[in-house]
Amino acid sequence: MFLKILDSIKSNLTQQNSEPTDQKGLALAILFVQLAKIDNDFSTEEHQLIIKILQDRYSIDKTEATKMIQEAETVEQETSDTVQITKEIKGIIPYEERLEIIRDLWQIIMVDQERSNEENNFMRLIVKLLGVSDKLNAQIRMDVIKSNRDNTNSDGKNS
Numbered sequence: 001m002f003l004k005i006l007d008s009i010k011s012n013l014t015q016q017n018s019e020p021t022d023q024k025g026l027a028l029a030i031l032f033v034q035l036a037k038i039d040n041d042f043s044t045e046e047h048q049l050i051i052k053i054l055q056d057r058y059s060i061d062k063t064e065a066t067k068m069i070q071e072a073e074t075v076e077q078e079t080s081d082t083v084q085i086t087k088e089i090k091g092i093i094p095y096e097e098r099l100e101i102i103r104d105l106w107q108i109i110m111v112d113q114e115r116s117n118e119e120n121n122f123m124r125l126i127v128k129l130l131g132v133s134d135k136l137n138a139q140i141r142m143d144v145i146k147s148n149r150d151n152t153n154s155d156g157k158n159s
Helices: 002-016 020-037 044-058 062-078 082-092 095-110 117-129 134-154
Strands: none
Touching: 020 044, 020 062, 020 082, 020 095, 020 117, 044 062, 044 095, 082 095, 082 117, 095 117, 095 134, 117 134
16 A cells, blocks of 8 residues: 555656655645545635645745645545555654644644544544654644634634
8 A cells, every 4th residue: 555655656756857845745745635634524724724835835836736735635535544654754754844744734624723523533643653742742733723813813803
């Protein structure tokens, strides 16, 4: 199963004459898409946030980010082996950057201000597989929730 994922990622990269950053981006996009679909509701807000995260992280334009998400969705449909995808991420992304990935994942979850049981369970698995402590994950989650709450209040939505 892992070889199928890795081959798919590598063949996409070879066909596009892509750089190693693209490999990281596609692996992350697959993980982001899995998370967004875990509750059977890949919302427009989640899709737009994933585009923004990919744009910011990899300095790409919206078209490139959208294409990366489409590729991720194709790979994700072929296999949903989260363990192997996170193993690939862990192998190519340093620990400090993985903490930012955890933050990104929590932002995707909280974009709609709600957490489902499926999302919580998925995050427990991802955090463990990426080698991040439960304590640090909880701190990141609370920071994201607080930031979302502060942004919502400053926007006047819930004042």
